[in-house]
Each structure stands twice: as structure tokens, then as C-alpha cells.
Amino acid sequence: MRFDQVLGHERPLGIIRTHLEHNRLRGAYIFSGPEGIGKKMVAKIIAQEINCLEDAPPCQTCGSCIKTEKEQHPDVHLIQHGEAQIKIEDIREILRQASFRPYEGQAKIFIIDNAHKLNPEAANSLLKVLEEPPKDVLFILVTHKPQNIIKTVLSRCKVIRFTPLVRSRLEEILVKNYALERTGAHFLAYYAEGRLGLALRLKDTALLKEKNKIFDAFIFSPKPLDREIMGQSKEELQESLNILASWFRDIYLLKCGLSEKEAIHLDRFADLQKTLPRFSFKHLDEIMFTLSESSLYLEKNINSKLLLHNLGAQLWKA
Ligand SMILES: [Zn+2]
Missing domain, CATH: 1.20.272 (Zinc Finger, Delta Prime; domain 3)
Structure with missing residues (x-):
């Protein structure tokens, strides 16, 4: 997927694009917003965009884009433990990886999903690297509970907020792009409170x-x-x-x-x-x-x- 194929999120994508164009998308970001609205998806597009080997990134066909999509790129690290805690061992591994130069891409990218699950020890350990992030490293902390992330970590990150779609717009998208009948689309759009990812997960249940x-x-x-x-x-x-x-x-x-x-x-x-x-x-x-x-x-x-x-x-x- 490319940025122009993402539905909604005009404001956060505008900020991200500006940072990308000026080569400023490094250091640490927090993507916050409700679950199921595409925060992690956007983080992965960024990883593709930064490390794509072609002139019009992300091409989605080069080796780098494909490896990122399959979560096999050596410079793109996804830390996703669902509802389990993120422990200090996970962060130690991140710090170790971050100390190397990128193997084949332009930057090393660490996407930490459910970052509010960092336990205090892990958060403090991460803090050290956030204070002085190595060059060519990007951290993206994805969370729907930013209030549960310790303040010292929050203050080291640029926070980008993602919001759900307007429900009537999601209803239209479900009808036009996903061929849902009107009654079902209306229910899903309103029940999912405008969260496209959640509506799509629920649509086949x-x-x-x-x-x-x-x-x-x-x-x-x-x-x-x-x-x-x-x-x-x-x-x-x-x-x-x-x-x-x-x-x-x-x-x-x-x-x-x-x-x-x-x-x-x-x-x-x-x-x-x-x-x-x-x-x-x-x-x-x-x-x-x-x-x-x-x-x-x-x-x-x-x-x-x-x-x-x-x-x-x-x-x-x-
Ligand atoms: Zn590519």
C-alpha cells in the first residue's frame, strides 16, 4: 500500500510526508489513536518508503518493499506481543540492533506495537536510546493508550494522533470499496465507530x-x-x-x-x-x-x- 491509497488520516499523513520530504523522519515517534484504524499499517508504509530501492517509493515491487511487507527486512523490526508485556530483554535486543549500521536500507526502523505494554524496566531502558537516538534509526511506538506510557518516554517522542473516519464516510467506503450491502455497512461503520480496520475484521463474522x-x-x-x-x-x-x-x-x-x-x-x-x-x-x-x-x-x-x-x-x- 502507498500513502495515497490510505483512506482517511489526511492530517497525520500530511505531517509524516513533510518530515519524509525533508529527511527529518528519524528519532522517535508515537502513533496514538484508537485500535483498528491503521496506525501500524502507516508505520509499515513509512518503513517501505524509507528503504525502497526505486525512485518512486514505495514501489511495492522491489526486494526491499517485498521484504518489509513480509516482515523479513533485516532493517525493519516489528515488536508485537499482542496484550503481553514488553520486557527489558526485548529492549536490550532493540538496543543491540540499533547500534549497527543499516544492513541494506537507508535506516533501521523499529515499530513497537502496543507500546503501552512496555513494563517500567523496559521503558526506562528504551528511554536511554531515545535520549540520544543513533543516526539513521527511527522508532515508531504504536499505541491506543498513550496515557499508560511513562511521561519521560512520551516527552522524547513526537506524538502523531490518528483519528477514526467520520462514520458516514466509512459507511460509503464499505459500500463502494468492499461491496457491502447498505444495512450491514451502516451497522458496521457505526458499531466500529469509524474504525476501518475493525469494521473489516468484523465484516466476515x-x-x-x-x-x-x-x-x-x-x-x-x-x-x-x-x-x-x-x-x-x-x-x-x-x-x-x-x-x-x-x-x-x-x-x-x-x-x-x-x-x-x-x-x-x-x-x-x-x-x-x-x-x-x-x-x-x-x-x-x-x-x-x-x-x-x-x-x-x-x-x-x-x-x-x-x-x-x-x-x-x-x-x-x-
Ligand atoms: Zn520499493
Whole structure:
């Protein structure tokens, strides 16, 4: 992919391009912004652009571009441990690699994904190299929780903020570029809150069907929330809680005068309106609170049966 093929992110890409044109894209950057909006993808395009062997980078066909794409370039290092901690051993290896000159590219590039997962020891060790980054080295720290990165590290980095797409624009993109039908595109764009990557990840899942199954089972008549429909695994349960939260978000905002087309569940608009009179703002506040509390408890592996029981009682309390 090239910068001109990236959808959205005009402002951050503008800054990056200027730095690239003036050969100033060195040292340390933080790419911050919600998950699933393409921060890491942009970091990889930068790596291709810097080390491309052709005149019009990134050509995507030269050896360097291909190796970067396949994550096999000796000068491009991706540190991605998912939700696990980034430890001092990882940083020691980075420091060792950074001390060498680039093997074949113009610069050595270290992309540290989920940089908020640096443990304090690792962050302090990284700080040393950020204070005086070697020439021809670029660090890109990717994060959706910059507040969890220690201030001394933050202050050594240029922070570039990425924001989601406007939801209506994402809906259009999903229809035009990904051939999704309108109802599904609308739901995904609004449910994913404008995050293209997340919408694309969700588009091939059963989410659209599942969400209506949950509403049909639990929203219209009092019935205990069971795992049969809410899901067996922790991840499925979490998604179901998110789906319920999005339903009550719609009700809350419709009560505040939100326009119909801004509803996440536009396909169930008649049902939203039908259930709307049942909930006061106070009750909705309590439900939203219980839902977010349930998510936290689920994280901590608290008994999910009890959790669903409490939530069900909250939904149907008089
Ligand atoms: Zn190339």
C-alpha cells in the first residue's frame, strides 16, 4: 500500500510526508489513536518508503518493499506481543540492533506495537536510546493508550494522533470499496465507530446475525440472559456485552433527540422506538454502568453466570 491509497488520516499523513520530504523522519515517534484504524499499517508504509530501492517509493515491487511487507527486512523490526508485556530483554535486543549500521536500507526502523505494554524496566531502558537516538534509526511506538506510557518516554517522542473516519464516510467506503450491502455497512461503520480496520475484521463474522439474535432473545420480554445466546467463550461474552451496550446507547441518544440515521441499529429502528418508553435516563445510566462493570469483571474472570444474572435483573427492573 502507498500513502495515497490510505483512506482517511489526511492530517497525520500530511505531517509524516513533510518530515519524509525533508529527511527529518528519524528519532522517535508515537502513533496514538484508537485500535483498528491503521496506525501500524502507516508505520509499515513509512518503513517501505524509507528503504525502497526505486525512485518512486514505495514501489511495492522491489526486494526491499517485498521484504518489509513480509516482515523479513533485516532493517525493519516489528515488536508485537499482542496484550503481553514488553520486557527489558526485548529492549536490550532493540538496543543491540540499533547500534549497527543499516544492513541494506537507508535506516533501521523499529515499530513497537502496543507500546503501552512496555513494563517500567523496559521503558526506562528504551528511554536511554531515545535520549540520544543513533543516526539513521527511527522508532515508531504504536499505541491506543498513550496515557499508560511513562511521561519521560512520551516527552522524547513526537506524538502523531490518528483519528477514526467520520462514520458516514466509512459507511460509503464499505459500500463502494468492499461491496457491502447498505444495512450491514451502516451497522458496521457505526458499531466500529469509524474504525476501518475493525469494521473489516468484523465484516466476515456472524456479528450482524448474532446481534439481532441477542435483541430478539432479551430485549422484548423478561428472560434470564443465558450463555447459550450470549456466548460460551470470554470473547463471545464480551462482544455480546458490547452489542447490548450499543443498543442502550441508541436508546439513550434517541431519547436525547438523535436523528434516525445516526442510530447504530438502524435496521431495528422500529424496535428501538418500541422499547424506548420503557427506560428512564436514570435506568439507562444504571444499565450502562452495569454493562461496563460486567466487562471489567469478565476481564478479571469473575463468575459469568452471576454476572449475567445481575445484568438481566438490571435490564428488567421495574
Ligand atoms: Zn520499493
